[in-house]
Amino acid sequence: MPTRKHLDRIGAAPERRHAGWPTPVTPSVSARTLYRLHHLLEPNPVYRRLAAWLERNPTANRLFTAAEERIKGAVFGCRMCGQCALPATGYACPMTCPKQLRNGPCGGVSPAGMCEVNPDVRCVWLVAFERAEAEGRVEDLSLLQRPIDHRQWGRSSWVNYWQGRDEGMWTSADGRRQLPIVHRNDPGKPL
Amino acid sequence: MTAGAAGNGQVPVSGRLRRALASGRFVVTAEIGPPRGADPAAIAKKADLLRGWVDAANVTDNQSAHVRLSSFAGSLLAMSAGVEPVMQLTCRDRNRIALQSDLISAATLGIPNILLLTGDHPRFGDHPDAKAVFDIDGVQLVWTARTMRDQGRLLSGRRVDPAPHWLIGTVENPFSPPISFRARRLAKKVAAGAEFAQTQFVFDLDIFERFMSDVRDLGIDRTCGVIAGVGPVRSLRALEYISTKVPGIHVPDAMVRRLRGVPAARVADEGMQICVEIIQRLTEISGVAGAHVMAFGYERGIPEILERAGVGPRPDRSAVNDRAANDRAASEGSGRAG
Numbered sequence: 028m029p030t031r032k033h034l035d036r037i038g039a040a041p042e043r044r045h046a047g048w049p050t051p052v053t054p055s056v057s058a059r060t061l062y063r064l065h066h067l068l069e070p071n072p073v074y075r076r077l078a079a080w081l082e083r084n085p086t087a088n089r090l091f092t093a094a095e096e097r098i099k100g101a102v103f104g105c106r107m108c109g110q111c112a113l114p115a116t117g118y119a120c121p122m123t124c125p126k127q128l129r130n131g132p133c134g135g136v137s138p139a140g141m142c143e144v145n146p147d148v149r150c151v152w153l154v155a156f157e158r159a160e161a162e163g164r165v166e167d168l169s170l171l172q173r174p175i176d177h178r179q180w181g182r183s184s185w186v187n188y189w190q191g192r193d194e195g196m197w198t199s200a201d202g203r204r205q206l207p208i209v210h211r212n213d214p215g216k217p218l
Numbered sequence: 219m220t221a222g223a224a225g226n227g228q229v230p231v232s233g234r235l236r237r238a239l240a241s242g243r244f245v246v247t248a249e250i251g252p253p254r255g256a257d258p259a260a261i262a263k264k265a266d267l268l269r270g271w272v273d274a275a276n277v278t279d280n281q282s283a284h285v286r287l288s289s290f291a292g293s294l295l296a297m298s299a300g301v302e303p304v305m306q307l308t309c310r311d312r313n314r315i316a317l318q319s320d321l322i323s324a325a326t327l328g329i330p331n332i333l334l335l336t337g338d339h340p341r342f343g344d345h346p347d348a349k350a351v352f353d354i355d356g357v358q359l360v361w362t363a364r365t366m367r368d369q370g371r372l373l374s375g376r377r378v379d380p381a382p383h384w385l386i387g388t389v390e391n392p393f394s395p396p397i398s399f400r401a402r403r404l405a406k407k408v409a410a411g412a413e414f415a416q417t418q419f420v421f422d423l424d425i426f427e428r429f430m431s432d433v434r435d436l437g438i439d440r441t442c443g444v445i446a447g448v449g450p451v452r453s454l455r456a457l458e459y460i461s462t463k464v465p466g467i468h469v470p471d472a473m474v475r476r477l478r479g480v481p482a483a484r485v486a487d488e489g490m491q492i493c494v495e496i497i498q499r500l501t502e503i504s505g506v507a508g509a510h511v512m513a514f515g516y517e518r519g520i521p522e523i524l525e526r527a528g529v530g531p532r533p534d535r536s537a538v539n540d541r542a543a544n545d546r547a548a549s550e551g552s553g554r555a556g
Contacts, residue, residue, distance in 0.1 A: 134391030
């Protein structure tokens with residue numbers, strides 16, 4: 028059983044602290060910077076062509092995905108769920124929550140703001156709230172996040188984003204009044 | 219056993235909790251923790267203590283990630299013992315296939331209320347080596363149930379026919395950071411489909427009143443019955459346990475001082491008195507729909523707490539059920555049901 032001292036020493040690799048479940052990660056880059064950088068990633072015809080090309084070229088796609096994993100792993104503790112919620116969560120990754128909550132903090136956050144499962148780290152949703160609040164984006168946290176597609180693990184969420192597959196991952200701002208359905212795809216289509 | 223599907227394709231729902239919430243009177247719910255063992259009488263014993271005093275009783279789903287009789291079986295047993303169940307269902311142990319299946323099962327057998335939550339992490343349970351599922355989260359589960367009921371669709375898009383008819387509940391913890399966000403978090407669950415919400419133990423009324431003020435500002439109390447969690451802390455050991463071992467429970471210093479300030483023999487009474495006072499205060503807070511009593515195994519004390527707080531027994535309790543309860547209590551003595 029590792030002691031607290033051991034855990035602190037391997038603090039640089041939070042995923043190693045508790046091998047069995049995710050560990051919250053406080054992003055190493057400010058939310059303000061990331062909201063700005065996001066514009067660089069927004070879909071455009073060039074990115075769409077790049078994404079389509081990558082999907083036709085497995086080796087290039089692997090390299091691209093590995094690069095994405097490296098970058099987002101370092102900044103967010105990204106686990107490559109392939110369906111990035113970061114723009115709606117103050118750029119703190121909800122998949123680093125031990126319960127992988129996509130819709131906000133659980134009721135077990137300690138008074139000091141620590142994760143109930145990993146009491147030595149801050150709750151990632153508290154981090155998300157603080158980052159979103161500081162940037163005037165708290166309303167983002169009210170958007171209903173739909174269940175994720177577990178087939179997307181390990182795939183590039185940038186490619187998915189540019190290919191338009193992220194659409195409907197969360198409800199629009201007026202979704203609450205419209206009583207949205209939970210499905211990402213039209214449930215009326217024949218099965 | 220209460221008849222479930224009546225053969226005409228319609229699922230009958232007794233819906234006492236639904237009616238109570240609609241009536242606007244102060245509702246009372248309590249908790250029945252299923253046994254760790256195959257004792258068919260265990261649920262009935264606890265139900266007997268609550269019958270007539272509560273509008274519905276939650277049957278917990280492997281509470282604190284400890285293996286127990288399932289909430290589904292426990293809910294059926296509670297129904298047959300004359301207490302309307304609220305079947306709790308967590309995302310901890312089931313993926314979306316199992317969750318939807320259990321929801322359909324509950325509806326088919328006439329369980330009228332469901333309480334949907336993410337669930338405690340297995341690390342706190344008796345099987346910390348278990349796989350934590352968390353395929354979807356509690357909000358998504360509420361949303362899924364609402365879609366099953368109101369749109370008649372599964373998450374796959376397939377039809378659910380006939381559609382289920384439960385009252386959908388959720389939970390919220392007003393005392394866990396970020397506190398200023400908690401009402402908005404509840405609003406999100408209400409947007410997803412929650413019609414009632416039970417809260418974590420209310421020991422700190424100041425924080426709770428601020429939460430309720432936010433709730434009213436957001437208008438949540440108009441569409442969602444907010445039922446405040448309460449319970450008697452009857453020993454210093456229990457106080458220590460809930461303060462340190464249970465995530466998300468906030469005990470204010472004033473209450474700690476009060477419990478520590480009385481002689482050891484009087485701690486239990488003082489804990490009861492605090493619980494009574496909290497319920498009385500709750501009845502005066504605008505937007506609070508009722509109280510949810512979690513008695514830590516002291517179910518037999520619930521009627522006394524409610525009576526002293528001035529919120530019991532339930533107005534439409536049936537005399538037949540009362541007689542049955544009295545008979546059973548007389549034949550079994552006052553054995554503790556915990």
